[in-house]
Amino acid sequence: MSDYTVDEIMCTTLASRFQDGDEVCNGMASFIPVAAIMLARLMHAPGLVWLAGAAGLDPRPERVPASTLEAPLWRDSVMYLEQYSDFWHYAQNGRNLGIFCVGAAQLDMYGNANNSVIGSDYHRPKVRLPGTAGLGDMGSLGKRLFYWNTNHNPRALVEKVDFRSAAGYLDGGDERERLGLGPGPEVVVTNLAVLDFHPESKRMRLVSVHPGVTVEQVQEATGFELLLPDGDVAETATPTEEQVHLLRDRIDPDGLCKREAGVARP
Amino acid sequence: MSKVMSIEDAVALVEDGNVVALQNMATQAAPMALVRELIRQEKRNLGLVCLVGGIAVDWLAAAGVIDRFIGAAVSMETFGLCQQYRKAVEEGRVHVEELSETALNARLGAGARNLPSLPTRGLIGTDILAVNENLKTFEDPFTGETLVACRALVPDVALVHAHRADEQGNVQYEPTILWPDVGIFPKAARRTIVTVEEIVDSEVLRRNPDRTVLPGFRVDAVVEVPYGAHPTSFYPRYGYDARFHIDWTKVSRDDEQAQEFLRRYVREPETHADYLQAAGGAERLIEVTRL
Numbered sequence: 001m002s003d004y005t006v007d008e009i010m011c012t013t014l015a016s017r018f019q020d021g022d023e024v025c026n027g028m029a030s031f032i033p034v035a036a037i038m039l040a041r042l043m044h045a046p047g048l049v050w051l052a053g054a055a056g057l058d059p060r061p062e063r064v065p066a067s068t069l070e071a072p073l074w075r076d077s078v079m080y081l082e083q084y085s086d087f088w089h090y091a092q093n094g095r096n097l098g099i100f101c102v103g104a105a106q107l108d109m110y111g112n113a114n115n116s117v118i119g120s121d122y123h124r125p126k127v128r129l130p131g132t133a134g135l136g137d138m139g140s141l142g143k144r145l146f147y148w149n150t151n152h153n154p155r156a157l158v159e160k161v162d163f164r165s166a167a168g169y170l171d172g173g174d175e176r177e178r179l180g181l182g183p184g185p186e187v188v189v190t191n192l193a194v195l196d197f198h199p200e201s202k203r204m205r206l207v208s209v210h211p212g213v214t215v216e217q218v219q220e221a222t223g224f225e226l227l228l229p230d231g232d233v234a235e236t237a238t239p240t241e242e243q244v245h246l247l248r249d250r251i252d253p254d255g256l257c258k259r260e261a262g263v264a265r266p
Numbered sequence: 267m268s269k270v271m272s273i274e275d276a277v278a279l280v281e282d283g284n285v286v287a288l289q290n291m292a293t294q295a296a297p298m299a300l301v302r303e304l305i306r307q308e309k310r311n312l313g314l315v316c317l318v319g320g321i322a323v324d325w326l327a328a329a330g331v332i333d334r335f336i337g338a339a340v341s342m343e344t345f346g347l348c349q350q351y352r353k354a355v356e357e358g359r360v361h362v363e364e365l366s367e368t369a370l371n372a373r374l375g376a377g378a379r380n381l382p383s384l385p386t387r388g389l390i391g392t393d394i395l396a397v398n399e400n401l402k403t404f405e406d407p408f409t410g411e412t413l414v415a416c417r418a419l420v421p422d423v424a425l426v427h428a429h430r431a432d433e434q435g436n437v438q439y440e441p442t443i444l445w446p447d448v449g450i451f452p453k454a455a456r457r458t459i460v461t462v463e464e465i466v467d468s469e470v471l472r473r474n475p476d477r478t479v480l481p482g483f484r485v486d487a488v489v490e491v492p493y494g495a496h497p498t499s500f501y502p503r504y505g506y507d508a509r510f511h512i513d514w515t516k517v518s519r520d521d522e523q524a525q526e527f528l529r530r531y532v533r534e535p536e537t538h539a540d541y542l543q544a545a546g547g548a549e550r551l552i553e554v555t556r557l
Binding site: 071072083 | 337389444
């Protein structure tokens, strides 16, 4: 087994979910998804279409830059998509840009997300968060949402979000379908585990735990009861030596993913 | 007719209580010289429209200029939450009308086209529909689908920063990412104030008319302000000033220190050159220009 850090297993796990030809967007402050996209393009998915920052098409940044929403990220793009007339036209049409990598301050057992407020009074919140931005659209537009969270804890993975700024599976079951909404949240990659959603109940389900993490630890760090897979809980595949080398030496030599995940640089 | 004027005269076009649409995408491209002048002229009760606001929103909230925010998010990205804005919202001094990006675009798109509303499929199933009176679900008359009607928004003034303009207010950008600030804000707003890195002869624009994104007939004021977006980035001319953003985040949780910061960088410098000098002068400008 190779030597790796938690940001690296998160990157390789996300990367393994991308297939060649997928069309993927990243948002702001998204170092791990950006590194995962760059890794997938270098390895198994050279034809992955990347719309960096929902703005620059198929860029070639030298490395993960200090911001995932500034021009160094979309260096060497083949096209700049103007946000109003280009980006949202393609994104609102079901044919393109199917995958969005997003983070959420709170995520609930049905994959609904909150980036708006903490507290029960929306107009006088305990904490005012940034706001829904594009996520409030993506959740309702039938996108495949890939969530990631570097700090899996019961305040982030909650039974019910304080405020639903983006639609996941709503109250579960077929509620999403009844409202005519297409695909929704697909995977949640955290510093402890990989989770998905049960095909019928739409409740969050444990897929695998990272090496060294127990199912009990994941359950304890989650604010609701997780569904378990049939049979044993798998162990998340660890990064290969080649992947670790690419991530450390080529994709993210400045260690921005490590900073995002709060791990010391080896 | 020349639209060129001083920054004082341009910002004097903004009246207390106006709804002001401000160009800004987190750490990118905010017309910061105009933001500073709004604070210096002590504007009050402005509604602020942004797609994703950054340090500009934090300053306007700290200075008591705005009492409502209409937009999709406020964040300085890697520099974190805007603490003065956050506090103002939590204390009830700033009201938030939260919109998703398509809903904001639809509201402005309707305003630009003189329509009462435009629909979106975004936000269905969210709680935002319950707290925003300018969004209403309806049944599409053709398909019976449930959609969200977004009420037209016509800002009183749009504030944008661009690379160059001629005296008539025709505005050009160098090749760069364009956000809806330029794509729709000026089309929806009653008035548009533009700061530019340089005012040029129209002959310069005629060489690349495909880069002209705003026609002079939709522009009311042009002000030449080189580095007018500092400390936000303005590609391909300059990047964001990370050190300045960090300096702000070090004081922005404390009201007194935040006011002192505004005094030092906003109220005290008499000219734009004085501001740039206070912010680190030539050395800092070389740093942000080295991309």
